Amino acid sequence: MAMAARARCSRQPNSHRLLAVVVLAAILLLPVASAAAAVVAAVAEGDGVENRSAARQWATGKDEGELVSGEESRGGGSVVEDEFAGGFGSLDSMLQWAIGNSDPDKLKEQAEGVQKLSADELLKRRMEIKELMEKLKMPSDADLMKIAIADLNNSSISLEDRQRALQELLILVEPIDNANDLDKLGGLVAVIQDLNNANEEIRTTSAWVLGKASQNNALVQNQILGYGALARLVKMGYATSAEEATKALYAISALVRDNINGQEAFHSENGSAMLQHILASNSVDVRLQKKAVFLVTDLADFQLNSGNSGLPFLSDRIFLKSLVDMLSRFDLDLQEKVLLAIKSLLKLSSTEATDFESCDLSSVLYRLGVQLEELPSEEQKEYAGEVDDLRREVQILFQDKLKEGTKTAL
């Protein structure tokens, strides 16, 4: 029973929160019988997976007759109190109670019983219920994280439950305080282990959780890097599943963003070869390629702003050629992202104008200009115009860099 309740609790943290509010409102505002009906309606609506006959098995075992007679003989209130005192320690057990006591005929009987109470008795009972509800504790985010982590740490759990535990963590780690707690609770180790799971979906969601937890969070970035997870993520970047590679790249981007340690690890794990593979391969999903281009821009901008030049691949000629070649693809969005990347790369002192020249950047930009003028459909005209402005900017930067290069060469 405890396991079942924990599992349920871990499964639907958000709908449980919503339910708690409904339950609270229902019980405070209505006589108990109709409150129970409201709870059942809420369960049926909010928690669609619930199965009443299954839920009944979790009920406390007391039947309605017992409850009603207890109520009457003790003048009201005490039954509910007994139930609470006897272990309504969680929202789950309260729901079990509500569901277990929700037979419509019995509810009607109960409602009639409630109506027999005097206004004073009713008020008194509501006050008692209110007090009890205040004592009733909702599981905290930390509790929910512990449950999900314990599930991940249990090797005999089903794949479905493992996936669900990861998806809960995905939501739970969004607030920075929760992300900061993840490692203390053993969560990072558990999630990183699942990067090696035989199941693709599990690996994918694990990478997603790591990316979400480390986004704009230097503490978590460094914790994950400290566990050496980047090596595995770089390997996942080569995955044939676009979804898996995309989430791996998402996590990598989160880990290296504004983080020298992350960028050093990326370099030593040969992350540039993975990026090169994504950019240059025709079989790779274009959305993944766009993300890779975006990462390049991000890394170049960081290098530009920090003066740190720990990523030699950014000025590697073969790498630059892969980028320049992408400008010949007929995809405005991709072309725009690539132009942004080249613009940032041209500004780096570590890149050579002659390397761009040997990639034929001049004629590629010229052909792109022609294409942007002639090809776009009516609805793409405006966007094509913006991309063309960017193209001109890149062209000017390139010409300036070529002149600079000539000057230093003289």
Ligand SMILES: *[C@@H]1O[C@H](CO)[C@@H](O)[C@H](O)[C@H]1NC(C)=O
């Ligand atoms: C509901 O639970 C009962 C008993 O546990 C089971 O026989 C039935 O198949 C379940 N229905 C659904 C829709 O899960």
Ligand SMILES: *[C@@H]1O[C@H](CO)[C@@H](O)[C@H](O)[C@H]1NC(C)=O
């Ligand atoms: C691990 O999961 C299995 C299957 O759900 C369960 O029976 C078992 O009690 C769990 N073990 C722990 C330590 O929670």
Ligand SMILES: *[C@@H]1O[C@H](CO)[C@@H](O)[C@H](O)[C@H]1NC(C)=O
């Ligand atoms: C995971 O399980 C192992 C034993 O199987 C235990 O030593 C460890 O503390 C558990 N970690 C967490 C986070 O529950």
Ligand SMILES: *[C@@H]1O[C@H](CO)[C@@H](O)[C@H](O)[C@H]1NC(C)=O
């Ligand atoms: C990086 O990966 C490329 C392509 O797989 C490989 O040729 C190269 O040797 C690797 N370099 C290192 C330092 O591992």
